Amino acid sequence: MSEKVVYRSGYGYEPVPRVEDFFEGWPSPPTQATFQDALRGSYAVEFAIVGERVVGFVNALSDGVVAAFIPWLEVVPDYRGRGVGAKLMRRMLDRLGHLYSVDLLCDPPLVKYYQRFGLQAIPGMGVRTPRNLGGTTN
Numbered sequence: 001m002s003e004k005v006v007y008r009s010g011y012g013y014e015p016v017p018r019v020e021d022f023f024e025g026w027p028s029p030p031t032q033a034t035f036q037d038a039l040r041g042s043y044a045v046e047f048a049i050v051g052e053r054v055v056g057f058v059n060a061l062s063d064g065v066v067a068a069f070i071p072w073l074e075v076v077p078d079y080r081g082r083g084v085g086a087k088l089m090r091r092m093l094d095r096l097g098h099l100y101s102v103d104l105l106c107d108p109p110l111v112k113y114y115q116r117f118g119l120q121a122i123p124g125m126g127v128r129t130p131r132n133l134g135g136t137t138n
């Protein structure tokens with residue numbers, strides 16, 4: 001817990017984040033392969049790393065010129081509440097700063113959290129198909 005958290009952009013180096021460290025509370029988390037494919041296919045990824053372990057990450061999908069969507073931001077429980085999530089968000093928003101729109105979806109309790117970074121609550125729509133994550137659907 002006292003080990004230093006370092007931040008890295010992009011992908012293509014070790015360590016690879018372990019799916020079992022993330023997706024807390026998901027009834028059907030992605031498989032490791034699906035997780036890695038999603039990160040490789042992302043426009044931008046930011047990692048928080050302690051030693052060999054990825055303790056947090058955020059990724060963004062984008063056309064690169066107008067719009068981006070942030071599907072995942074997650075920090076492992078033992079590193080929460082230390083500003084890791086905020087650092088990851090700020091690094092990501094810096095990388096996406098040239099775009100017109102940056103969107104994400106969150107549960108109502110997290111609205112205030114994201115307002116810290118200048119995001120505003122706006123109505124949204126979506127559909128979820130858990131079987132497409134590759135894992136077992138509970």
Ligand SMILES: CC(C)(COP(=O)(O)OP(=O)(O)OC[C@H]1O[C@@H](n2cnc3c(N)ncnc32)[C@H](O)[C@@H]1OP(=O)(O)O)[C@@H](O)C(=O)NCCC(=O)NCCS
Pocket residue numbers: 024072073074075076079080081082083084085086087105106107109110113
């Ligand atoms: C949300 C999350 C990424 C924040 O990461 P973190 O490193 O703990 O965040 P920070 O240290 O930057 O900020 C902590 C603040 O976020 C708030 N926060 C964290 N999770 C929250 C939640 N679910 N609801 C409301 N507030 C929350 C904390 O209360 C704390 O507030 P404070 O600064 O006033 O004390 C982390 O809690 C997490 O991984 N949660 C599970 C996955 C998740 O919900 N991801 C977001 C999907 S939209």
